[in-house]
Amino acid sequence: MAAKTKVRSAKKRRFINNTIVHVVLAILAFIWVFPIIWVILTSFRAEKGSYVSTFFPQSFTLDNYVKLFTDTSILNFPQMFMNTLFIAVCACILSTFYVLAVSYCLSRLKFKLRKPYMNMAMILGLFPGFMSMIAVYFILKAIGLTEGNLIKVALILCYSGGAGLSFQIAKGFFDTVPIAVDEAALLDGCTRWQIFTKITLPLSKPIVIYTVLTSFMAPWLDFIFAKVICRANSDQYTVAIGLWNMLQKEYIDSWYTSFAAGAVLISIPIAILFLFMQRYYVDGMSGAVKG
Amino acid sequence: MKKRGLAMMLAFVLAATGLVGCGNGTDGASGGKEKIRLMVWSPSEDQSKDSGEWLQTMCENFADEHPEWDITFVYGVADEASAAGQVAQDAEASADVFMYANDTITTMTDANALAKFGGKYREEIESTNSEEVLASLTKDGELYGVPFTTNTWFMYYDKSVFSEEDIKNLDTMLEKGVVSFPMTNSWYLPAFYIGNGCTLFGDGTDESKGVDFSGEKAVEVTNYLIDLEQNPNFRIDADGSGIAGLRDGSISAIFSGSWDANAVKEALGDNMGVAALPTFTLNGEEKQMMAYAGSKAIGVNPNCDDMAAAVELAVYLGSAEAQRAHYELRTVIPCNTELMAEQEIAADPLVMAQNNTFNYTSILQPFVSKMNNCWTPVENMGKGIRNGSVTHDNAAEQTESMNEAMNSDGI
Numbered sequence: 001m002a003a004k005t006k007v008r009s010a011k012k013r014r015f016i017n018n019t020i021v022h023v024v025l026a027i028l029a030f031i032w033v034f035p036i037i038w039v040i041l042t043s044f045r046a047e048k049g050s051y052v053s054t055f056f057p058q059s060f061t062l063d064n065y066v067k068l069f070t071d072t073s074i075l076n077f078p079q080m081f082m083n084t085l086f087i088a089v090c091a092c093i094l095s096t097f098y099v100l101a102v103s104y105c106l107s108r109l110k111f112k113l114r115k116p117y118m119n120m121a122m123i124l125g126l127f128p129g130f131m132s133m134i135a136v137y138f139i140l141k142a143i144g145l146t147e148g149n150l151i152k153v154a155l156i157l158c159y160s161g162g163a164g165l166s167f168q169i170a171k172g173f174f175d176t177v178p179i180a181v182d183e184a185a186l187l188d189g190c191t192r193w194q195i196f197t198k199i200t201l202p203l204s205k206p207i208v209i210y211t212v213l214t215s216f217m218a219p220w221l222d223f224i225f226a227k228v229i230c231r232a233n234s235d236q237y238t239v240a241i242g243l244w245n246m247l248q249k250e251y252i253d254s255w256y257t258s259f260a261a262g263a264v265l266i267s268i269p270i271a272i273l274f275l276f277m278q279r280y281y282v283d284g285m286s287g288a289v290k291g
Numbered sequence: 292m293k294k295r296g297l298a299m300m301l302a303f304v305l306a307a308t309g310l311v312g313c314g315n316g317t318d319g320a321s322g323g324k325e326k327i328r329l330m331v332w333s334p335s336e337d338q339s340k341d342s343g344e345w346l347q348t349m350c351e352n353f354a355d356e357h358p359e360w361d362i363t364f365v366y367g368v369a370d371e372a373s374a375a376g377q378v379a380q381d382a383e384a385s386a387d388v389f390m391y392a393n394d395t396i397t398t399m400t401d402a403n404a405l406a407k408f409g410g411k412y413r414e415e416i417e418s419t420n421s422e423e424v425l426a427s428l429t430k431d432g433e434l435y436g437v438p439f440t441t442n443t444w445f446m447y448y449d450k451s452v453f454s455e456e457d458i459k460n461l462d463t464m465l466e467k468g469v470v471s472f473p474m475t476n477s478w479y480l481p482a483f484y485i486g487n488g489c490t491l492f493g494d495g496t497d498e499s500k501g502v503d504f505s506g507e508k509a510v511e512v513t514n515y516l517i518d519l520e521q522n523p524n525f526r527i528d529a530d531g532s533g534i535a536g537l538r539d540g541s542i543s544a545i546f547s548g549s550w551d552a553n554a555v556k557e558a559l560g561d562n563m564g565v566a567a568l569p570t571f572t573l574n575g576e577e578k579q580m581m582a583y584a585g586s587k588a589i590g591v592n593p594n595c596d597d598m599a600a601a602v603e604l605a606v607y608l609g610s611a612e613a614q615r616a617h618y619e620l621r622t623v624i625p626c627n628t629e630l631m632a633e634q635e636i637a638a639d640p641l642v643m644a645q646n647n648t649f650n651y652t653s654i655l656q657p658f659v660s661k662m663n664n665c666w667t668p669v670e671n672m673g674k675g676i677r678n679g680s681v682t683h684d685n686a687a688e689q690t691e692s693m694n695e696a697m698n699s700d701g702i
Contacts, residue, residue, distance in 0.1 A: 049538065049554070050531035073339035134380070141384060231377050232332050232367030232386065248370065250334070253534060253554045 043260035050256040095163035103170035159219040209280040324361040332386035343620035387595035436588030437609030443584035448544035468543035477669035495657040505694040567647035584653035668696035
């Protein structure tokens with residue numbers, strides 16, 4: 001009898017604990033998701049203007065999305081979207097290659113400058129990138145990359161150039177792949193490049209995917225470099241500059257709901273990438289041992 | 292910190308312009324025509340098809356008028372407020388002719404990125420503009436641009452709620468309908484203080500005189516504003532709540548500028564009224580609200596290759612003809628005195644309201660560098676009144692500390 005009540009009270013206690021935990025989590029989740037829901041609702045709002053007195057729109061419409069893609073005379077969103085996509089994809093490919101190659105070298109090759117390089121990267125990494133923004137602008141200008149379509153090249157260089165410094169996470173992952181595997185391959189006549197492409201990379205899918213994700217997101221979301229380098233070349237604007245323009249005094253009243261629509265649209269590619277790659281992403285971050 | 296950043300930026304600008312040198316020289320003359328490349332920046336509406344491609348049309352007209360030059364135009368997008376930052380960042384790679392708001396003059400003159408107008412051009416500009424407009428573009432006796440519109444704020448109201456008589460006084464208006472004012476915005480709030488005799492830098496140009504927002508005259512205004520905020524017919528306009536209120540009818544008057552004209556027209560239709568600023572009643576006396584006013588102008592880059600053509604183009608873009616086209620295509624309110632005298636334009640209530648505000652119920656917004664210290668303290672005062680931390684009991688003290696902050700360089 002006594003044992004039975006004990007079991008029941010333990011169950012009860014667990015039930016109460018779980019309830020409390022879930023209620024707290026639900027509240028946190030609500031607070032977290034709330035702004036996103038608000039942006040999505042605003043993007044479908046039919047009433048114009050930046051301010052409304054009700055949380056839920058009085059009526060819904062798709063016009064805000066239509067306007068983004070049809071009203072291109074003042075702010076050409078489709079062009080900005082394509083610019084950004086092009087820059088982000090190129091920068092992503094380049095910097096993924098840089099990061100993985102540097103990480104592999106630092107993890108597997110023994111050379112004299114290895115330690116000094118890692119220390120230097122650590123120290124350089126402490127400075128914010130936009131500190132050198134103006135200097136970068138003038139260097140690009142001196143090479144002649146600040147006009148016309150070359151601006152895209154300039155931006156791709158900006159976003160991928162510093163990638164060699166952010167090797168830490170990938171290097172940590174490569175370190176967990178047993179050296180014995182490499183040695184076996186060497187004995188069988190593999191070159192270093194073949195080891196890298198045929199053995200290390202296939203064993204490190206999670207970290208490859210993590211690197212791809214982060215190096216796609218940086219140029220996709222960046223505002224500050226794009227703003228400094230694009231200047232008055234409106235045909236080279238990226239989405240971030242376009243969205244910022246929509247909130248200027250002259251445009252905010254007529255473009256605010258379209259701004260929300262634009263914000264939803266740019267989060268879609270990232271959301272899709274994350275949904276597909278979430279599993280690898282978590283694995284990559286935890287540095288799981290493979291081999 | 293901000294200042295140091297700017298100084299560093301300027302140092303970079305100087306160093307780099309020294310190093311990089313000049314890239315695009317003009318080609319030799321061909322067929323008796325001088326080949327010229329002019330880069331022109333304007334807000335994107337001036338170049339959009341929907342609003343008539345004002346800039347392109349004007350530039351082509353200009354080219355037709357000057358057969359001696361073979362001009363290639365290169366267009367870029369920079370609105371008046373941000374052009375100064377772009378030009379100061381790298382004057383050499385910036386437009387030859389651009390549009391800017393007059394409060395950014397010092398940013399560009401400090402970077403040596405704004406050309407002076409002299410000789411016959413200056414005479415021409417002076418003969419077609421009012422003294423107030425010219426004063427807004429003059430620094431140390433030098434004229435720095437061709438004005439094409441004035442820039443200030445005034446009152447939009449619902450004609451079905453307020454009569455012509457009501458709108459002369461803010462307190463009368465508050466008895467009849469709901470009025471909204473951007474109290475937490477420091478471009479608007481000083482209107483009350485200046486109305487009661489507070490001054491900024493003497494007449495606005497003498498930096499050494501400092502800001503005088505102190506003493507009884509300022510405290511009276513703070514007390515008035517506290518009562519105003521508590522008036523049930525008063526709403527604070529922030530984040531576009533004013534214009535939203537006009538749309539749903541909960542607000543009948545707001546304070547804003549010409550950029551909101553189309554939205555207000557849409558909201559109020561035939562009941563849309565526009566007027567210069569009203570007075571307010573302070574301790575039984577009528578005081579006039581005084582807005583900050585400035586102008587927008589066309590500037591010329593001193594680094595351009597063809598100074599003569601650039602200056603000619605700037606003067607042309609600010610001429611009566613170009614201003615008329617600007618007004619017809621985009622309702623940019625003209626400031627040319629000849630144009631203002633014309634029946635058709637003078638009859639437009641929007642033009643009247645903006646110009647009456649500019650001429651009678653405003654002060655020239657100071658553009659001395661110390662003006663930068665004046666925005667945050669005033670904004671904090673507005674926010675303090677809104678959230679109740681500024682009360683009748685501590686009004687004197689709070690006003691004094693606002694004045695102190697406006698006069699200090701500290702952040």
